[in-house]
Amino acid sequence: xxxxxxxxxxARRILRKLDGETRRLARGGNGKYLVWRGDKPxxxxxxxxxxxxxxxxxxxWVVALGTNPESYRLSEAGAAWLRRQEADGDPYAAQHQxxxxxxxxxxxxxxxxxxxxxxxxxxxxxxxxxxxxAAQFAAGERLRRDYTxxxxxxxxxxxxxxxxxxxxRGAQREALIADTVLAAKQRFARAMEAVGPGLxxxxxxxxxxxxxxxxxxxxxxxxxxxxxxxxxxxLDRLALHYGFVVTAPNRAKMRGWRMD
Numbered sequence: 001x002x003x004x005x006x007x008x009x010x011a012r013r014i015l016r017k018l019d020g021e022t023r024r025l026a027r028g029g030n031g032k033y034l035v036w037r038g039d040k041p042x043x044x045x046x047x048x049x050x051x052x053x054x055x056x057x058x059x060x061w062v063v064a065l066g067t068n069p070e071s072y073r074l075s076e077a078g079a080a081w082l083r084r085q086e087a088d089g090d091p092y093a094a095q096h097q098x099x100x101x102x103x104x105x106x107x108x109x110x111x112x113x114x115x116x117x118x119x120x121x122x123x124x125x126x127x128x129x130x131x132x133x134a135a136q137f138a139a140g141e142r143l144r145r146d147y148t149x150x151x152x153x154x155x156x157x158x159x160x161x162x163x164x165x166x167x168x169r170g171a172q173r174e175a176l177i178a179d180t181v182l183a184a185k186q187r188f189a190r191a192m193e194a195v196g197p198g199l200x201x202x203x204x205x206x207x208x209x210x211x212x213x214x215x216x217x218x219x220x221x222x223x224x225x226x227x228x229x230x231x232x233x234x235l236d237r238l239a240l241h242y243g244f245v246v247t248a249p250n251r252a253k254m255r256g257w258r259m260d
């Protein structure tokens with residue numbers, strides 16, 4: 001039997017390296033397991049013994065990929081356990097978050113390092129899992145920014161944070177804010193029109209309403225994983241509208257055909 005402390009220590013070392021769509025734990029020729037990134041081992045020094053992998057499997061921290069030689073990927077339970085181990089504060093809240101360190105400038109102009117939760121945005125979660133690229137993510141975030149600036153979201157009460165303005169300067173500032181809101185509304189409308197019907201519905205749900213893919217599939221009555229494909233097409237069209245460089249995925253070979 002392996003001590004629980006040793007299993008946890010090895011889990012923190014190995015599972016952290018498996019946190020990614022292209023990473024897996026594969027069995028080598030000497031019976032040891034290596035962490036692979038894509039088609040290449042990450043490091044010949046990053047090895048894991050078979051009893052440790054069996055302990056990971058018993059705790060549902062890894063999932064078998066059904067390959068030969070046998071290989072495993074990080075499971076949702078394993079990722080949640082890892083986030084709990086590395087969390088500051090409430091570990092069970094952290095397991096549902098993707099925490100990163102960011103530098104911001106406060107109201108006094110002082111730079112501060114804060115902890116941000118990337119899991120708040122569906123696009124952030126998809127980007128962290130490698131399901132969308134940088135251009136798609138940037139396009140979706142720009143659409144969300146215009147949606148926010150345009151004040152198109154539902155208001156559930158009185159905005160008590162709004163400034164009370166009076167006099168000439170107040171009128172000028174109010175006119176400037178109105179122009180900013182109007183410009184954002186126009187940019188948002190042009191972007192949604194460029195994406196087109198059938199695609200912009202899902203784009204609104206994910207980028208603006210912050211709905212997840214599974215939630216959107218249930219709302220639209222779509223089959224499982226359909227939203228992932230549709231969202232990719234919508235974000236590509238949105239990125240082209242904004243002028244981003246879109247990298248097309250590898251396509252299948254063209255097959256010839258002719259009519260009778």
